[in-house]
Amino acid sequence: MTIEPISIGVDIGGTFTDAVAITASGRIATGKSSTTPSDLSIGFFAAISELLPHLDLTERELYERATRIAHGTTAGINALVTRTGARTAVVTTSGHGDALRIMRGSGRTLGASVEEMLDFASSDRPEPLVAPHDVIEVAERVDCEGDVVVALTDDAVEGVVERIKRGGYEAVAISLLWSFVNPVHERRLATEIARRLPDVFVSSSHDVAPRVGEYGRTVACTMNAMVGPLMTNYIERIVRGARERGFGGDVLFGHVEGGLVRAGEAKRFPLGTVQSGPVAGVVGSARYGRVRGESDIVVTDMGGTTLDVSVIVAGEPAFEEETVIERQLAYLRKVEVESIGAGGGSIAWIDPESGGLHVGPRSAGAVPGPVCYGRGGTEVTVTDADLVLGILNPDRPLAGGLRLDLDAATRAVRALGDRLGLGLYECAAGVIEIVDTKMEDLVRRATLQRGHDARGFTLWAFGGAGGAHAGLYARGLGVERVVFPLADTASVWSAFGCAVLEQRRTFQVPVFLREPFDLTQVRAALASLEERALDYARTSFADPATAVLGYFADMKYTLQVYEVETALPGGIVDDGWADDAVKRFEARYSTLYGEGTSYRAAGVVLTNLRVTVSEPVADTRARAARAVLAGGVAPSHRPVYWRELGDRVDTAVFEGMVLVPSTTIEGPALLEYPNTVVAVRPGQRAVVDEDGSLTVHLEEGR
């Protein structure tokens, strides 16, 4: 056996920590271990150990052979959710310390569903991120052009340092008005605090979120400070642990911008790593889509409580510049993942007013969970309905050994059906129909909001519940096929994504330039960004010479709202360059918002310049690595109720892991995998692809 370099990806989720190893020849091994909340690094290394038997390596050999370990996580989020982050002071411009409380008047509605918003009496603004006494206002003022109106005095700096010292803060967020245009005051405060109080984690808003709008910038800066100390500690533990086990390379950390960064950068900007797990899954899909020749993809991940939806267009994921975290709006450039409240745990309920049946958005979660979990859940969930219909197998324990209680689910669904005058299977199928319809509409909206029609896209499905439902919720979208990528890897997809991601970082500077653009300023800004990007490559990349730079700008029409990220032309920045840039912007705008939707006469404004730097890695070509059984396998059978057929039908059930490429299965059929089941609906056809992925072709004409 030749010595192959190995890339390892690890993703820490709420329940499981997943690991994936990919060899240079495309062999893939997966491992799963329980997440260890008290010290996440234990589960991290345990999951990697799970890879060993699949690779026939000792621990030492694996760590020595690994060229890199890449890590996605949702670790920091928990601290924000439970308000257990660092004790943080917020330093801001005199008169503006209440921005985090006023929340631009949107506190009542941020992150709320329409139903929640309409029920005024139950809505409220969230508890502010920090208490009033943790906000320090400092006398200083810069205006929108960067001119200093009120200078920051030594006394003012001294006052801030003293208050932070006296308050015993572990972290400080400095967010001054217009700091991203002129950071002189923010830098001075940051430098002085770092010098005098070296143990305090310092986060500066011009650094974390250089964009206009003090509320979202301050939220991002504050959250960054809150997760700073604990993420620093965590990152150091992972790096140290890997080194102790013989790993000589860099541990890289997933970043919500869709690339990987080194430990130093992750510690500087830890907010960028929270939610990096799901993002890695999306970016991994974009990259792997290229290998499969699929570039327009709707990525869906249906778990217990939410359906996550992302859109990949022309091989690139969509970005958002602001994101809602814990009902606060944070400026955070992030690969867009939309979470919708629908999953296996969604509860079916009868509206006492209308007597109508609804499903979700309330979820039973993991505890009490669905009725069939036997953990005290009494309300019918989607999972219970799947079990009653026969889609889920009562004889096959879930990961973790949980057995599903068919009798309990049947009793609960029957009781619900009795109240509606529906039979057992009608009721169960109805619950599924309602939730799938809702998901279909929400997936359509996710694509529509990004200016696309789902028709012409391929839908990729992940998540424990995705296999059972994608065949239904994809139907009304007009997509032709649903792909369960590398079927056996799908359940550890975020870890896979980490393993295939490249190092990448984005540098940006806000500008506000109207046409004709001040090209001197553009040149200077781009040159400075380029320098920062190349600096970053020099300190971070194994081979800085391979660094690839990308140039982008946010532009918008004056008198219109939407900013559009536009790839800038290369070459010398002159009038021709500017014309080309505007043309590209206009083309992109009409793609996203429709032909003729611009008000060109009002002119174009350039609002951000951005340079990305990445270290390319080769695409991974996976191959199906499974036991090839001569003559195929005979399926087992069990009765399954299919709504399309209006009846229970004895249905073929295949063991998904042993199916060889080119196997074709006509629906109705079930394919069972270790962590999920794929339902091939009547009229649909499933084909096992060369790489082991499963493609389900939907009915023609539907």
Added chain:
Amino acid sequence: MSSVEERAADEARRRYASFRDGYLPPAELVIDPSLRFNDVCEPDLDAITYEVVRSKLWNLNIDHGETLRRVSGSNIVVEGYDFNTSLLTGRGEGAVFGPNSIFFAGCADLVVKWTLEHRSSNVGIADGDIFLQDDPWIGTNHQMDTAVFGPVFVDGGLFAWVYNCAHQREVGGTEPGGFIQDAVSVFSEATFMPPIKLADADGVREDVVDAWTRRSRMPEVNVLELKSQLAGFRFARRRLLELVERYGAATVKGVMERNIALTAEAVGRRLARLPDAVWRDERYVAGAVKGDHRPYRLCLSYEKRGDRLLVSNRGTDAAVGSFNITRGVLRAVVMNGLFPVIAYDQYLCGAGLLRQLDFEFEKGTITAASHPAAVSTSLGTLVALAQAQHLASKMCSGDPQLRLHAFAGAAAHTASYNGMSGIDQYGGHYHDLTLDTVAGGVGAFAFRDGIDHGGPLYATMSPISDAEKYERSIPFLYLYRREMPESGGHGRWRGGCTLASAWVGHKTNESTVASGGLIKSVTQGIGLAGGRPATGGYQWHATDTAIRDWFADGRLPRTPAELRELAPHGDFAEAKRYDNRLGVTDVFEVLPNPGAGYGDPLDRDVELVVEDHRNGRITTEELTSVYGVALDVDGRVDVDASDTTRAALRAGRLAAAKSPRIPCAGRSDPDPSSPQQIVDGVACVEDPDGHWLVCAACSQRLGGATEGYRHGCAENERRLADLGPLFSDPERDTGVGLVLRTFLCPGCGVALDTQICREDDDPYVDARLLAQRR
């Protein structure tokens, strides 16, 4: 009653009447018989199909809105949510409405029904048609609110309507933006159009587009906004036809009709919980137009019998100045006020709500203005909404279930207008305004405090922009945007708080700011169940201050108090002045509206009072004088002393109060098994000697059930200016002194209700039973 044929012949007369007095649809629409309908409807739907298709219609309609937003790119639509979308049945019943500006839910059916009645014969309604309209007398708040709507035909018959309405940024008139503050008639305002055919099966009519956009200072923007509305409309029409294809026309229509019927049933059931009674609100509002700051009277009453509600504005003063609304708008405002209270879970299904409502509006009044009254400023809409929300909440406050959705006066009840214009630092003309004025608080609920910065609730969402974003387009600096924790109205539950924003002109001396809107001292933020009002806010101005010296010294005013320290010569800005200078040494401050209180402050949980005190929500003085809470030496609640203080305050205010106008002797204990109340705190009791309204706290009789309770209350009056430092004196702005009159139970001294009125006004009857209950 004349036959349909006779009425059809009478079409032109009715059309002109609607142009003059405003359109309200008759019980039976008069539609030209040549128009073919597709009335297929499956009445018998299973629960699954109903929910699947209902959810689809709901989402389709939201996607309609999203499509419109994407194409529009207008800040008013994208960030201000001042638009909405609807799906209606073939005969114009609004089945599905979107979650943006709630107000439009009551406009959609008006324009569709008017079009059915008055365009079905000439110009005709055909497959492929799309109509356009912004006539306030037919169904729109003001000329900027543009409706694009059209029929959806299935199998050759009119099956449904798709509607959207969006606030367009510029449609002409004497001032950019179209809120014509100085208008005394509609002729100063933008020219408007009744429903006109924008497109037919052959496509968009460019002559109509031109007619539309020629009025505007920014015609290209108009074109774009029309395009966005057309894109949304076409998307929704296409998707609706796809749904018909997938589920069948009869099923889709069946779901629409059932949705309406279920909402009507839910609303009817809730109304039926209430006693048959009439609730009424009368209030003064000032700020009709520059130069006329006198208070005018707005009246609204809800008469409930069985499961129906009759709404009337009788008693409202004649239309005046620039703050009028048409009667269709009043209807929409009433619906907007009722939705969150009795139909909060009904997905804004307008037709369902309308089935339980009847209207009797007095024409020619401020709230049912006849042509050519001026209607563009939205001030009338906002105050009418404040009144409608208040009355809906009051009506429901007596019922233990419905009460849970009642709330006291919310943000923008006493609306400000702070338009800014002049020459900016680059030497160019600018015209803009901040929306800080909508970031006020929601009033208190019956079981919890109001919502800080919760907004005015005429839209589902009403965010404001960052200070930085405003500073980029307006030549000023925010000195502060300060939360005002003490601002919420007092009560058993506190109103949500507002903010205060202060600005100084920057890099130009040729910039001005308006101190417009309603007269702030005449607050419209009235409390419920004895809760105190919220201030109407204020606008404060000082010129030639030492602000730049302060800057040079490294000082910035951080609070209203420090601003007054900077400029002791400053004062409340002159009401309805549009050119307050905002140069580099001039400062201007605005306090938007906080929410009003709910219930007697002396009933507030003492621990909450202490927490309020700790959080700066009340002063030490108010701790004692308003809430009657006493602290021990360690700053903890002294329960016994607090009880004593509260008892003394109740006794004291009774002693200081005027005696009941019609004293009512005796007590009647409410039946504990069915403690029906007409408003929160006033129970209805049937005794052998009569039917009484009594104090729910002490059983003191207050009046006969059909007479009302207020005349049996002691009355305590205070000048509005004495209510706290955030209140100002109406006499100065309006020439009329107004008082807060609190109606106290003469038995126990609890505050039951309040009214803002002239000292010599008789109390009006705000709640009385219609007939003795059985």
